[in-house]
Amino acid sequence: MNITVKSGNVLREASDLAVLAAFEDAALPDAAAGLLEPDDFRGRAGQTLLLYPRGAVAARRLLLVGLGKRDKVTAESVRRAAATAVRQARELQVAALSIGVVDDLPLDGAATGQALAEGLHLGAYRYWKYRTGLTTEQTFVVESATVYTGDEREADVRAGIATGQIVARGVMFARDLVNSPGYAMTPARMGEEAIELEQRVGLKATVLDKAQLTEQGFGGILAVGQGSANDPRFIIMEYGAAQEGTPTICLVGKGLTFDSGGLSIKPAEAMDTMKSDMGGSAAVFGAMQIVAELGLPLHVVGLVSSAENMPSGTSYRPGDVVTTLSGKTIEVLNTDAEGRIILADALHYAQRYNPAAIVELSTLTGAIIIALGSHATGMVATDDLLAERVSRAGEISGERVWQLPLWQEYHDMIKSEIADLKNIGGREGGSITAGAFLAAFVGDYPFVHLDIAGTAWAGAPSKPYDAHGGTGVGVRLLTEFLRGYAQ
Numbered sequence: 001m002n003i004t005v006k007s008g009n010v011l012r013e014a015s016d017l018a019v020l021a022a023f024e025d026a027a028l029p030d031a032a033a034g035l036l037e038p039d040d041f042r043g044r045a046g047q048t049l050l051l052y053p054r055g056a057v058a059a060r061r062l063l064l065v066g067l068g069k070r071d072k073v074t075a076e077s078v079r080r081a082a083a084t085a086v087r088q089a090r091e092l093q094v095a096a097l098s099i100g101v102v103d104d105l106p107l108d109g110a111a112t113g114q115a116l117a118e119g120l121h122l123g124a125y126r127y128w129k130y131r132t133g134l135t136t137e138q139t140f141v142v143e144s145a146t147v148y149t150g151d152e153r154e155a156d157v158r159a160g161i162a163t164g165q166i167v168a169r170g171v172m173f174a175r176d177l178v179n180s181p182g183y184a185m186t187p188a189r190m191g192e193e194a195i196e197l198e199q200r201v202g203l204k205a206t207v208l209d210k211a212q213l214t215e216q217g218f219g220g221i222l223a224v225g226q227g228s229a230n231d232p233r234f235i236i237m238e239y240g241a242a243q244e245g246t247p248t249i250c251l252v253g254k255g256l257t258f259d260s261g262g263l264s265i266k267p268a269e270a271m272d273t274m275k276s277d278m279g280g281s282a283a284v285f286g287a288m289q290i291v292a293e294l295g296l297p298l299h300v301v302g303l304v305s306s307a308e309n310m311p312s313g314t315s316y317r318p319g320d321v322v323t324t325l326s327g328k329t330i331e332v333l334n335t336d337a338e339g340r341i342i343l344a345d346a347l348h349y350a351q352r353y354n355p356a357a358i359v360e361l362s363t364l365t366g367a368i369i370i371a372l373g374s375h376a377t378g379m380v381a382t383d384d385l386l387a388e389r390v391s392r393a394g395e396i397s398g399e400r401v402w403q404l405p406l407w408q409e410y411h412d413m414i415k416s417e418i419a420d421l422k423n424i425g426g427r428e429g430g431s432i433t434a435g436a437f438l439a440a441f442v443g444d445y446p447f448v449h450l451d452i453a454g455t456a457w458a459g460a461p462s463k464p465y466d467a468h469g470g471t472g473v474g475v476r477l478l479t480e481f482l483r484g485y486a487q
């Protein structure tokens, strides 16, 4: 979709579908107010009303979209309103829509433009690669959006839209990776995606194959991957060289291209979405693309452990002891708690960059879905300042995180009798003991673990900019976090 900015009034200039956002506690512009019964549209968040003004304004159709109360409006409200508008445009088979930016929005022009572009692109996203027999109505695409704004905000809104387009593309890249079936998105394919990213945006990608992993001692990744015909990979993506004054940030992602549970096999109903178990690494891919496209003044290293967890005659077993890259040993009590085992190698590897922060994302535990549902990502942190930065990025990006404690008692729960750690700590506090496990591999570096098991996949999406399937969660969060760090 092509998005352009114009200074002017959408009610006077737009020809086909004009979209007007409205507050719950402010009057509509006169030209619109006269077209409806006031009670029919209150401007509540998410409310819409489609009008056919028949000459009263320039546009043939006028769509009112509610933003809610003015002082409650955030970038998220604008993102949702834009997604709602583009969905309506598609429904009406309107190829070009026009949007009026409310002048007294409590957001600056750049934030407004970014949220608009994100909402427009993400609201239009569908993963229909494998659908056949679609009607022209279904495949209809909204080709362009014109954003009308006042003179003083025009430049800022335009800059925000440029950023928002880059961010949205990164999110859609992550969604595509997650939505790909397990046979198509193997660890080897993930490696190829990194190489393609290198060619597309100019960062440095390195992919270690099974022989290299063996030679270098990535015992965790090798153990989890040993039951599958699809060999594991370790992927390194590096953007911006380490320089005096530019901090190094490591982003680490869980890249389980399919998690059957292994020999501790999952029941069928828990397995059917497990192609999404590489959602953390998809977020790292998306964020790396964005960082490079935005040219942020940072040194960012993306690390992805990728494997397929399968039951077979060569699988790792409950009772096995795995020696990880760090030299630390893990007693495997459940082969379905595999994410933490492959991440152990990646987190240890991250230390060689002497990073200012390590931020890791993984679809790690079912327990986080019980705790937070799909409305927040769980966070476990070893550093309060870093946790605060990530929380703030969550509020701004609309990808909220909620912190869980990491007290000594949780570390004690994963001590093993026969190895350094065991890979499960029991049902109680399952998301926290998983975080405690990971923290054992980062040394003293500031570390945040984000458990996206509840947020990476939307079976029945509740937000207008989410589609069924992968959400691309983490991409907007990481982008906002990194932009904050670059300031």
Ligand code: BES
Binding pocket: 259, 261, 277, 334, 336, 337, 338, 339, 363, 364, 365, 366, 367, 423, 424, 425, 430, 453, 454
């Ligand atoms: N990939 C799963 C976690 C998951 C569950 C992600 C549901 C998305 C939706 C992870 O590898 C797993 O199986 N975790 C186990 C750990 C347990 C055996 C300690 C879990 O949460 O049940």
Ligand code: ZN
Binding pocket: 259, 261, 335, 336, 337, 338, 339
């Ligand atoms: Zn598992």
Ligand code: ZN
Binding pocket: 256, 259, 277, 336, 338, 339, 363, 364
């Ligand atoms: Zn898993």
